[in-house]
Amino acid sequence: MIVNCEHGFYTFYETDVGQISNFILRSGFSLFKKNNYFVFDALKDAEDFSIKGLPYLNAVSKKNYQGKMGEVFRSNDFVFDFTSDLIKDRNSVTSFNDLMLSGDRYVSKGLVLPGSFTQGGKKVIGYTCHVSRLTNSFTYSEVDFV
């Protein structure tokens, strides 16, 4: 399974049968199917536009913007915090993650919260994560920092 996190908005892609259901069972997350991918259930009604001052799910939009979901999140400094099921301001996330460089890739014990910092102090804003249900490993082929 591949997890794309673009500026705090996630999409989950199944690369083999049963990966999503297995991930849901193990993680406890609620996912919702959209076209050929899944999103967090709390983001299933997220619009591809934001209007300054108007509600955007649990948050308030800072900018007028229309485009891809990740772009909407970027322009508003939003990130989705899957630990609380809430959209948060990217700058309000001050926690640290366990992302570590391992050879030519990054690894962690779970999904990295966008907006969080690596032990080296770099703020993560997006990534492509490969989740293996066999080894229960989280391998990151791409990580974007601020």
Added chain:
Amino acid sequence: MSRCLKARLSSKGEVIYSDKVVSDVDILSEGNAESEGVLVLDKELIFYLASSAKDIKKALIEVSKGLSEISTSLDKLDNAGYLVGASGAVPGPPLLTLNINNINNIRGKIDDLKDALI
């Protein structure tokens, strides 16, 4: 892909979407009267376009009324014989029947256009 959302312009010149005021919007319409229209969003661009159908309909109603007034007046004058230099108590025959009919036909077409607008 851009998005079009149903919106309106208030008498205060504020763009309203979903009962809330939208800020930083370019209003691409003449005048600042109340209107209904659409909010168009595309990346950072956001603008409001008023629907001109209601304004056009109002204009067509006034044009139709004007043509009706012209037609009625000409008809009265024509049948009174003033336009043919009538003398004495005998008015001249109507000479403008065809022209008056043309005016009425045009008015009919304008009314059709008006009725076709929402």
